[in-house]
Amino acid sequence: MSEAVTRSAHSVSTSPGLLASLDPLLREWLPRQRWFAGKGRPVTGFSLVAATELLPWNAKLGFLHLLVRAHQPLVPTQGAAAHPSDCYQLLIGVRxxxxxxxxxxxxGHPEEGPLAGRTVYEALHDPRPADVLLEALRARARVGELRFERDMRQEIRDDLVPRMVTAEQSNSSIVYGDTFILKLLRRVLPGTNPDLELPLALSREGCPRVPAPAGWMLADLAGDTYVLGVLQPFVQGATDGWDLVLRGLAKGEDFSGEARALGRATAEVHTALARALPTVTLGRGQMELLADGMIERLEAAVQAVPALRPYAPGLRSSFEALGELAAEGQTWTAQRIHGDLHLGQCLRSPAGDWSLIDFEGEPSKPLAERRMPQPAARDVAGMLRSFDYAAHSHPSVVPGWADACRAAxxxxxxxxxxxxxRTDPVLLRAYETxxxxxxxxxxARHRPDWLPVPMAAVRRLALSEGP
Ligand SMILES: Nc1ncnc2c1ncn2[C@@H]1O[C@H](COP(=O)(O)OP(=O)(O)OP(=O)(O)O)[C@@H](O)[C@H]1O
Ligand SMILES: [Mg+2]
Structure with a gap:
Protein backbone atom coordinates (compact mmCIF):
# COMPACT_ATOMS: atom_id res chain seq x y z
CA MET A 1 0.00 0.00 0.00
CA SER A 2 2.92 2.34 0.65
CA GLU A 3 3.76 1.91 -3.03
CA ALA A 4 0.28 3.05 -3.96
CA VAL A 5 0.75 6.10 -1.78
CA THR A 6 4.12 6.93 -3.28
CA ARG A 7 3.00 6.21 -6.86
CA SER A 8 0.22 8.72 -6.60
CA ALA A 9 2.49 11.05 -4.70
CA HIS A 10 1.85 14.38 -6.17
CA SER A 11 0.34 17.60 -5.16
CA VAL A 12 -2.78 18.52 -7.10
CA SER A 13 -2.91 22.13 -6.00
CA THR A 14 -2.69 23.19 -9.63
CA SER A 15 -5.62 21.04 -10.69
CA PRO A 16 -7.83 23.71 -12.22
CA GLY A 17 -11.25 24.03 -10.75
CA LEU A 18 -10.82 21.50 -7.94
CA LEU A 19 -11.89 23.94 -5.28
CA ALA A 20 -14.58 25.47 -7.50
CA SER A 21 -15.95 21.95 -7.81
CA LEU A 22 -16.19 21.58 -4.03
CA ASP A 23 -16.96 25.16 -3.01
CA PRO A 24 -20.79 25.08 -3.01
CA LEU A 25 -20.82 21.74 -1.16
CA LEU A 26 -18.31 22.81 1.48
CA ARG A 27 -20.27 26.01 2.19
CA GLU A 28 -23.15 23.79 3.29
CA TRP A 29 -21.24 20.94 4.88
CA LEU A 30 -18.37 22.61 6.75
CA PRO A 31 -20.43 24.84 9.10
CA ARG A 32 -22.44 21.76 10.17
CA GLN A 33 -19.37 19.91 11.43
CA ARG A 34 -18.91 19.71 15.19
CA TRP A 35 -15.26 20.72 14.78
CA PHE A 36 -15.95 23.83 12.68
CA ALA A 37 -14.57 26.68 14.81
CA GLY A 38 -16.30 29.59 13.08
CA LYS A 39 -19.92 28.85 14.03
CA GLY A 40 -22.34 31.76 13.80
CA ARG A 41 -20.55 33.53 10.96
CA PRO A 42 -21.25 32.80 7.28
CA VAL A 43 -18.51 31.29 5.13
CA THR A 44 -17.97 33.71 2.24
CA GLY A 45 -15.41 31.71 0.32
CA PHE A 46 -12.51 29.29 0.40
CA SER A 47 -8.92 29.30 -0.70
CA LEU A 48 -6.83 26.22 -1.23
CA VAL A 49 -3.71 26.06 0.94
CA ALA A 50 -2.63 22.59 -0.25
CA ALA A 51 -4.17 19.66 -2.06
CA THR A 52 -2.62 16.23 -2.19
CA GLU A 53 -3.83 13.08 -3.90
CA LEU A 54 -3.53 10.13 -1.55
CA LEU A 55 -5.46 7.96 -4.03
CA PRO A 56 -5.99 9.35 -7.56
CA TRP A 57 -9.19 11.38 -7.61
CA ASN A 58 -10.30 9.88 -10.92
CA ALA A 59 -9.84 6.27 -9.76
CA LYS A 60 -12.76 4.11 -8.59
CA LEU A 61 -12.00 5.33 -5.07
CA GLY A 62 -10.21 8.65 -4.86
CA PHE A 63 -8.77 10.18 -1.69
CA LEU A 64 -7.81 13.85 -1.51
CA HIS A 65 -6.10 15.57 1.35
CA LEU A 66 -6.99 19.25 1.43
CA LEU A 67 -5.94 22.17 3.56
CA VAL A 68 -8.55 24.81 2.95
CA ARG A 69 -8.86 28.31 4.32
CA ALA A 70 -12.47 29.25 5.08
CA HIS A 71 -13.07 32.99 4.84
CA GLN A 72 -15.55 34.49 7.26
CA PRO A 73 -16.38 38.13 7.96
CA LEU A 74 -15.41 39.29 11.45
CA VAL A 75 -18.27 40.09 13.80
CA PRO A 76 -17.14 42.94 16.10
CA THR A 77 -18.75 41.41 19.23
CA GLN A 78 -16.69 38.25 18.85
CA GLY A 79 -13.53 40.27 19.42
CA ALA A 80 -10.12 38.67 19.42
CA ALA A 81 -11.47 35.12 19.74
CA ALA A 82 -12.71 35.15 16.15
CA HIS A 83 -10.38 34.55 13.22
CA PRO A 84 -11.05 36.04 9.76
CA SER A 85 -9.95 32.82 8.09
CA ASP A 86 -9.15 29.47 9.64
CA CYS A 87 -7.32 26.67 7.88
CA TYR A 88 -9.05 23.28 8.05
CA GLN A 89 -7.81 19.80 7.29
CA LEU A 90 -10.30 17.98 5.05
CA LEU A 91 -10.07 14.35 4.01
CA ILE A 92 -12.22 13.88 0.96
CA GLY A 93 -13.23 10.54 -0.53
CA VAL A 94 -14.38 10.41 -4.15
CA ARG A 95 -16.55 7.59 -5.54
CA GLY A 108 -22.42 16.01 -1.89
CA HIS A 109 -22.37 15.74 -5.67
CA PRO A 110 -20.18 18.32 -7.40
CA GLU A 111 -21.85 19.81 -10.47
CA GLU A 112 -18.84 21.37 -12.14
CA GLY A 113 -15.06 21.08 -12.40
CA PRO A 114 -12.98 17.91 -12.34
CA LEU A 115 -15.19 16.15 -9.76
CA ALA A 116 -18.48 16.81 -11.60
CA GLY A 117 -20.76 13.80 -11.65
CA ARG A 118 -18.96 11.99 -8.82
CA THR A 119 -19.80 11.68 -5.13
CA VAL A 120 -17.59 13.26 -2.48
CA TYR A 121 -17.68 12.27 1.18
CA GLU A 122 -15.86 12.38 4.49
CA ALA A 123 -13.15 9.79 3.79
CA LEU A 124 -12.39 8.89 7.40
CA HIS A 125 -15.56 6.79 7.62
CA ASP A 126 -14.21 4.56 4.87
CA PRO A 127 -11.68 1.86 5.84
CA ARG A 128 -9.62 2.09 2.64
CA PRO A 129 -8.63 5.79 2.96
CA ALA A 130 -8.14 5.25 6.71
CA ASP A 131 -5.74 2.40 5.82
CA VAL A 132 -3.86 4.69 3.47
CA LEU A 133 -3.10 7.10 6.32
CA LEU A 134 -1.79 4.35 8.61
CA GLU A 135 0.22 2.85 5.79
CA ALA A 136 1.78 6.22 5.00
CA LEU A 137 2.78 6.56 8.68
CA ARG A 138 4.22 3.03 8.70
CA ALA A 139 6.19 3.81 5.55
CA ARG A 140 7.25 7.32 6.63
CA ALA A 141 5.89 8.47 3.30
CA ARG A 142 6.39 11.87 1.71
CA VAL A 143 3.43 12.76 -0.46
CA GLY A 144 3.46 16.21 -2.00
CA GLU A 145 3.76 18.58 0.96
CA LEU A 146 2.66 15.91 3.43
CA ARG A 147 5.24 14.27 5.63
CA PHE A 148 4.46 11.14 7.64
CA GLU A 149 6.81 10.30 10.51
CA ARG A 150 6.99 7.54 13.07
CA ASP A 151 8.86 6.29 16.11
CA MET A 152 10.58 3.17 14.78
CA ARG A 153 10.69 1.67 18.28
CA GLN A 154 6.95 1.08 18.18
CA GLU A 155 5.66 -1.67 15.94
CA ILE A 156 2.71 -0.67 13.75
CA ARG A 157 1.14 -3.83 12.35
CA ASP A 158 -0.27 -3.72 8.83
CA ASP A 159 -3.49 -5.61 9.57
CA LEU A 160 -5.20 -3.20 11.98
CA VAL A 161 -8.84 -2.61 11.10
CA PRO A 162 -9.83 1.07 11.22
CA ARG A 163 -13.00 2.58 12.63
CA MET A 164 -13.81 6.23 12.92
CA VAL A 165 -14.66 7.49 16.40
CA THR A 166 -18.20 8.84 16.21
CA ALA A 167 -18.34 10.50 19.65
CA GLU A 168 -18.51 14.29 19.57
CA GLN A 169 -15.08 15.87 19.61
CA SER A 170 -13.41 19.00 18.30
CA ASN A 171 -11.06 17.01 16.06
CA SER A 172 -11.53 13.62 14.38
CA SER A 173 -10.05 10.30 15.44
CA ILE A 174 -9.68 6.85 13.90
CA VAL A 175 -9.02 3.79 16.04
CA TYR A 176 -6.95 1.06 14.36
CA GLY A 177 -7.63 -2.43 15.65
CA ASP A 178 -8.01 -1.20 19.23
CA THR A 179 -4.22 -0.73 19.12
CA PHE A 180 -3.68 2.85 17.98
CA ILE A 181 -5.74 6.01 17.76
CA LEU A 182 -4.98 8.63 15.11
CA LYS A 183 -6.16 12.11 16.03
CA LEU A 184 -6.50 14.33 12.99
CA LEU A 185 -6.49 17.98 13.92
CA ARG A 186 -9.18 19.92 12.10
CA ARG A 187 -8.31 23.58 12.53
CA VAL A 188 -4.60 23.58 11.80
CA LEU A 189 -1.98 26.22 12.47
CA PRO A 190 1.62 26.76 11.42
CA GLY A 191 4.13 26.02 14.18
CA THR A 192 4.83 23.57 16.95
CA ASN A 193 1.61 22.09 18.28
CA PRO A 194 1.65 21.09 21.96
CA ASP A 195 -0.61 18.11 21.18
CA LEU A 196 2.44 16.50 19.57
CA GLU A 197 5.23 18.41 21.30
CA LEU A 198 4.29 17.52 24.87
CA PRO A 199 3.55 13.79 24.40
CA LEU A 200 6.86 13.49 22.48
CA ALA A 201 8.74 15.26 25.27
CA LEU A 202 7.05 13.05 27.89
CA SER A 203 7.88 9.98 25.86
CA ARG A 204 11.56 11.02 25.77
CA GLU A 205 11.42 11.32 29.56
CA GLY A 206 9.93 7.83 29.81
CA CYS A 207 6.78 9.16 31.50
CA PRO A 208 4.20 6.36 31.33
CA ARG A 209 1.19 8.62 32.04
CA VAL A 210 0.80 9.76 28.43
CA PRO A 211 0.49 7.42 25.42
CA ALA A 212 3.77 7.89 23.51
CA PRO A 213 3.31 9.11 19.90
CA ALA A 214 3.95 6.24 17.49
CA GLY A 215 3.54 8.40 14.39
CA TRP A 216 2.70 11.92 13.32
CA MET A 217 1.59 13.65 10.21
CA LEU A 218 2.89 17.07 9.11
CA ALA A 219 2.60 19.46 6.19
CA ASP A 220 5.54 21.62 5.09
CA LEU A 221 4.16 24.73 3.47
CA ALA A 222 6.04 27.89 2.52
CA GLY A 223 8.64 27.40 5.23
CA ASP A 224 6.08 26.58 7.93
CA THR A 225 5.32 23.17 9.41
CA TYR A 226 1.74 22.30 10.33
CA VAL A 227 0.96 19.39 12.66
CA LEU A 228 -1.94 17.50 11.09
CA GLY A 229 -2.25 14.34 13.15
CA VAL A 230 -0.83 12.22 15.96
CA LEU A 231 -0.96 8.42 16.25
CA GLN A 232 -0.85 7.12 19.83
CA PRO A 233 -1.35 3.74 21.49
CA PHE A 234 -5.03 3.18 22.20
CA VAL A 235 -5.82 2.50 25.86
CA GLN A 236 -8.15 -0.47 25.48
CA GLY A 237 -11.29 -0.56 27.57
CA ALA A 238 -10.48 2.85 29.07
CA THR A 239 -13.07 5.02 30.80
CA ASP A 240 -12.58 8.75 31.02
CA GLY A 241 -12.54 10.38 34.42
CA TRP A 242 -15.82 12.20 33.90
CA ASP A 243 -17.75 9.05 32.98
CA LEU A 244 -16.11 7.14 35.81
CA VAL A 245 -17.09 9.78 38.34
CA LEU A 246 -20.68 9.89 37.10
CA ARG A 247 -20.98 6.11 37.28
CA GLY A 248 -19.50 6.12 40.78
CA LEU A 249 -21.85 8.89 41.93
CA ALA A 250 -24.86 6.96 40.61
CA LYS A 251 -23.82 4.05 42.86
CA GLY A 252 -22.96 6.31 45.80
CA GLU A 253 -19.30 5.30 45.64
CA ASP A 254 -16.44 7.26 47.11
CA PHE A 255 -14.00 8.59 44.49
CA SER A 256 -11.21 9.84 46.72
CA GLY A 257 -8.92 6.85 46.01
CA GLU A 258 -9.13 7.57 42.28
CA ALA A 259 -8.77 11.30 42.89
CA ARG A 260 -5.56 10.63 44.77
CA ALA A 261 -4.28 8.45 41.88
CA LEU A 262 -5.18 11.27 39.49
CA GLY A 263 -3.22 13.72 41.63
CA ARG A 264 -0.24 11.38 41.45
CA ALA A 265 -0.58 11.04 37.67
CA THR A 266 -0.79 14.81 37.22
CA ALA A 267 2.33 15.31 39.34
CA GLU A 268 4.20 12.65 37.35
CA VAL A 269 3.37 14.49 34.15
CA HIS A 270 4.29 17.89 35.59
CA THR A 271 7.57 16.60 36.99
CA ALA A 272 8.51 15.03 33.64
CA LEU A 273 7.54 18.19 31.72
CA ALA A 274 9.64 20.34 34.06
CA ARG A 275 12.60 18.05 33.35
CA ALA A 276 12.02 17.87 29.61
CA LEU A 277 11.33 21.49 28.73
CA PRO A 278 12.49 24.89 29.97
CA THR A 279 11.16 26.35 33.18
CA VAL A 280 11.27 30.03 34.11
CA THR A 281 10.96 32.05 37.29
CA LEU A 282 8.08 34.50 37.34
CA GLY A 283 8.86 37.65 39.27
CA ARG A 284 6.91 40.74 40.10
CA GLY A 285 6.44 42.04 36.56
CA GLN A 286 5.15 38.77 35.11
CA MET A 287 2.90 37.97 38.07
CA GLU A 288 1.38 41.43 38.03
CA LEU A 289 0.66 40.97 34.33
CA LEU A 290 -0.92 37.60 35.08
CA ALA A 291 -3.09 39.08 37.84
CA ASP A 292 -4.03 42.05 35.62
CA GLY A 293 -5.11 39.63 32.88
CA MET A 294 -7.36 37.84 35.37
CA ILE A 295 -8.84 41.17 36.51
CA GLU A 296 -9.52 42.17 32.89
CA ARG A 297 -11.29 38.88 32.26
CA LEU A 298 -13.36 39.43 35.42
CA GLU A 299 -14.38 42.89 34.24
CA ALA A 300 -15.37 41.60 30.81
CA ALA A 301 -17.30 38.74 32.45
CA VAL A 302 -19.23 41.13 34.71
CA GLN A 303 -20.28 43.08 31.60
CA ALA A 304 -21.40 39.88 29.88
CA VAL A 305 -23.12 38.28 32.90
CA PRO A 306 -24.55 40.90 35.29
CA ALA A 307 -25.32 38.18 37.89
CA LEU A 308 -21.59 38.27 38.68
CA ARG A 309 -21.71 41.91 39.78
CA PRO A 310 -22.36 41.37 43.55
CA TYR A 311 -19.38 39.02 43.74
CA ALA A 312 -16.96 41.13 41.72
CA PRO A 313 -15.17 42.78 44.71
CA GLY A 314 -14.56 39.39 46.41
CA LEU A 315 -13.38 37.79 43.18
CA ARG A 316 -11.16 40.73 42.42
CA SER A 317 -9.52 40.38 45.85
CA SER A 318 -8.26 36.88 44.81
CA PHE A 319 -6.34 38.44 41.95
CA GLU A 320 -5.18 41.47 43.92
CA ALA A 321 -3.81 39.16 46.63
CA LEU A 322 -1.64 37.50 43.98
CA GLY A 323 -0.38 40.89 42.76
CA GLU A 324 0.40 41.85 46.38
CA LEU A 325 2.46 38.72 47.01
CA ALA A 326 4.40 39.45 43.83
CA ALA A 327 4.97 43.04 44.96
CA GLU A 328 6.36 41.68 48.25
CA GLY A 329 8.98 39.79 46.26
CA GLN A 330 7.55 36.26 46.08
CA THR A 331 8.48 34.37 42.91
CA TRP A 332 6.89 31.37 41.22
CA THR A 333 8.18 28.68 38.89
CA ALA A 334 6.50 28.35 35.52
CA GLN A 335 6.78 25.28 33.34
CA ARG A 336 4.98 23.62 30.43
CA ILE A 337 1.64 22.29 31.59
CA HIS A 338 -1.37 20.49 30.12
CA GLY A 339 -3.27 23.76 29.79
CA ASP A 340 -6.83 22.41 29.74
CA LEU A 341 -6.90 19.72 32.39
CA HIS A 342 -10.21 18.29 33.58
CA LEU A 343 -11.70 14.88 34.32
CA GLY A 344 -12.59 14.34 30.64
CA GLN A 345 -8.89 14.50 29.71
CA CYS A 346 -7.97 11.59 31.98
CA LEU A 347 -8.34 7.94 30.92
CA ARG A 348 -8.36 5.05 33.36
CA SER A 349 -7.34 1.65 32.01
CA PRO A 350 -9.17 -1.46 33.29
CA ALA A 351 -5.98 -2.21 35.31
CA GLY A 352 -6.46 1.12 37.12
CA ASP A 353 -3.68 3.14 35.48
CA TRP A 354 -4.42 6.75 34.62
CA SER A 355 -3.26 8.48 31.42
CA LEU A 356 -3.62 12.13 30.47
CA ILE A 357 -4.58 12.99 26.90
CA ASP A 358 -5.32 15.97 24.64
CA PHE A 359 -2.43 18.36 25.21
CA GLU A 360 -3.61 20.89 22.62
CA GLY A 361 -4.43 23.43 25.36
CA GLU A 362 -7.21 25.93 24.70
CA PRO A 363 -7.65 25.63 20.92
CA SER A 364 -9.00 29.18 20.56
CA LYS A 365 -5.72 30.65 21.84
CA PRO A 366 -2.67 31.26 19.59
CA LEU A 367 -0.01 28.50 19.70
CA ALA A 368 2.60 30.87 21.16
CA GLU A 369 0.34 31.59 24.13
CA ARG A 370 -0.54 27.92 24.61
CA ARG A 371 3.16 27.01 24.65
CA MET A 372 4.19 29.51 27.31
CA PRO A 373 5.44 28.14 30.65
CA GLN A 374 2.85 28.65 33.38
CA PRO A 375 2.54 27.77 37.05
CA ALA A 376 1.52 24.10 37.38
CA ALA A 377 -1.21 25.25 39.79
CA ARG A 378 -3.26 26.19 36.74
CA ASP A 379 -3.75 22.51 35.81
CA VAL A 380 -4.46 21.64 39.45
CA ALA A 381 -7.14 24.34 39.60
CA GLY A 382 -8.70 22.90 36.43
CA MET A 383 -9.04 19.51 38.09
CA LEU A 384 -10.41 21.00 41.30
CA ARG A 385 -13.10 22.76 39.29
CA SER A 386 -13.83 19.50 37.49
CA PHE A 387 -14.56 17.68 40.78
CA ASP A 388 -16.91 20.50 41.70
CA TYR A 389 -18.73 20.16 38.36
CA ALA A 390 -19.04 16.42 38.81
CA ALA A 391 -20.54 16.83 42.27
CA HIS A 392 -23.18 19.24 40.97
CA SER A 393 -24.09 17.06 38.02
CA HIS A 394 -25.63 14.42 40.25
CA PRO A 395 -28.90 14.96 42.13
CA SER A 396 -28.00 13.19 45.38
CA VAL A 397 -24.31 13.59 45.97
CA VAL A 398 -23.03 12.84 49.48
CA PRO A 399 -22.22 16.14 51.25
CA GLY A 400 -18.49 16.77 51.22
CA TRP A 401 -17.91 14.47 48.21
CA ALA A 402 -16.19 17.16 46.13
CA ASP A 403 -14.13 18.41 49.08
CA ALA A 404 -12.89 14.87 49.75
CA CYS A 405 -11.91 14.45 46.08
CA ARG A 406 -10.21 17.81 45.97
CA ALA A 407 -8.21 17.08 49.13
CA ALA A 408 -7.26 13.57 47.95
CA ARG A 422 -2.60 23.86 48.94
CA THR A 423 0.58 25.35 50.40
CA ASP A 424 0.20 28.19 47.87
CA PRO A 425 -3.45 29.03 48.50
CA VAL A 426 -3.33 32.49 46.94
CA LEU A 427 -2.14 31.19 43.58
CA LEU A 428 -4.55 28.24 43.60
CA ARG A 429 -7.48 30.42 44.54
CA ALA A 430 -6.62 32.93 41.81
CA TYR A 431 -6.52 30.21 39.15
CA GLU A 432 -9.69 28.57 40.41
CA THR A 433 -11.46 31.92 40.44
CA ALA A 444 -24.44 31.74 30.35
CA ARG A 445 -23.81 31.74 26.61
CA HIS A 446 -24.11 28.05 25.74
CA ARG A 447 -25.71 25.99 28.53
CA PRO A 448 -27.77 28.19 30.87
CA ASP A 449 -28.99 25.08 32.77
CA TRP A 450 -25.44 24.58 34.02
CA LEU A 451 -24.93 28.20 35.12
CA PRO A 452 -25.74 27.45 38.80
CA VAL A 453 -22.65 25.20 39.01
CA PRO A 454 -19.97 27.85 38.43
CA MET A 455 -22.14 30.49 40.15
CA ALA A 456 -22.02 28.40 43.36
CA ALA A 457 -18.23 28.30 43.04
CA VAL A 458 -18.13 32.04 42.42
CA ARG A 459 -20.10 32.65 45.62
CA ARG A 460 -17.74 30.40 47.59
CA LEU A 461 -14.58 31.88 46.08
CA ALA A 462 -15.78 35.48 46.50
CA LEU A 463 -16.28 34.94 50.22
CA SER A 464 -13.32 32.69 51.05
CA GLU A 465 -9.73 33.49 51.85
CA GLY A 466 -8.28 30.25 50.43
CA PRO A 467 -9.15 27.77 47.65
N1 LIG B 1 -4.87 7.00 23.69
C1 LIG B 1 -6.20 6.84 23.78
N2 LIG B 1 -6.75 5.65 24.15
C2 LIG B 1 -8.09 5.48 24.22
N3 LIG B 1 -8.98 6.44 23.93
C3 LIG B 1 -8.50 7.65 23.58
C4 LIG B 1 -7.10 7.92 23.48
N4 LIG B 1 -6.93 9.20 23.09
C5 LIG B 1 -8.16 9.71 22.95
N5 LIG B 1 -9.11 8.79 23.23
C6 LIG B 1 -10.57 8.98 23.17
O1 LIG B 1 -10.86 9.94 22.18
C7 LIG B 1 -11.52 11.07 22.74
C8 LIG B 1 -11.08 12.33 22.05
O2 LIG B 1 -9.69 12.54 22.21
P1 LIG B 1 -9.08 14.00 22.38
O3 LIG B 1 -9.60 14.61 23.63
O4 LIG B 1 -7.60 13.92 22.24
O5 LIG B 1 -9.71 14.72 21.10
P2 LIG B 1 -10.29 16.19 20.93
O6 LIG B 1 -10.80 16.26 19.54
O7 LIG B 1 -9.27 17.20 21.33
O8 LIG B 1 -11.51 16.17 21.94
P3 LIG B 1 -12.21 17.39 22.73
O9 LIG B 1 -13.19 17.98 21.78
O10 LIG B 1 -12.87 16.67 23.87
O11 LIG B 1 -11.15 18.35 23.15
C9 LIG B 1 -11.18 11.01 24.23
O12 LIG B 1 -12.16 11.61 25.03
C10 LIG B 1 -11.10 9.52 24.49
O13 LIG B 1 -12.37 8.98 24.70
MG1 LIG C 1 -9.31 18.89 22.53
Missing part, protein backbone atom coordinates in the same frame (compact mmCIF):
# COMPACT_ATOMS: atom_id res chain seq x y z
CA UNK A 96 -19.12 7.12 -8.29
CA UNK A 97 -21.81 6.35 -5.72
CA UNK A 98 -21.73 5.76 -2.00
CA UNK A 99 -22.54 2.36 -0.54
CA UNK A 100 -25.38 2.66 2.04
CA UNK A 101 -22.99 2.21 5.00
CA UNK A 102 -21.23 5.44 3.95
CA UNK A 103 -24.44 7.47 3.52
CA UNK A 104 -23.85 9.48 6.73
CA UNK A 105 -20.45 10.53 5.34
CA UNK A 106 -21.89 12.21 2.23
CA UNK A 107 -20.65 15.71 1.46
CA UNK A 409 -6.17 14.93 44.56
CA UNK A 410 -3.88 17.51 46.19
CA UNK A 411 -2.47 14.87 48.58
CA UNK A 412 -1.71 12.52 45.67
CA UNK A 413 -0.07 15.39 43.83
CA UNK A 414 2.09 16.18 46.87
CA UNK A 415 3.14 12.53 47.32
CA UNK A 416 4.81 12.51 43.90
CA UNK A 417 5.97 16.10 43.45
CA UNK A 418 6.86 16.89 47.05
CA UNK A 419 4.76 20.08 46.74
CA UNK A 420 1.22 20.25 48.01
CA UNK A 421 -0.67 22.77 45.83
CA UNK A 434 -10.27 32.72 36.91
CA UNK A 435 -11.55 29.34 35.71
CA UNK A 436 -14.90 29.67 37.48
CA UNK A 437 -15.42 33.10 35.89
CA UNK A 438 -14.64 31.63 32.46
CA UNK A 439 -17.18 28.87 33.16
CA UNK A 440 -19.87 31.39 34.14
CA UNK A 441 -19.48 33.21 30.83
CA UNK A 442 -19.42 29.94 28.89
CA UNK A 443 -22.48 28.49 30.57
Missing amino acids: ETLPPRLAPALI YCSGYAEVSGRDP DKAIYEVVYE
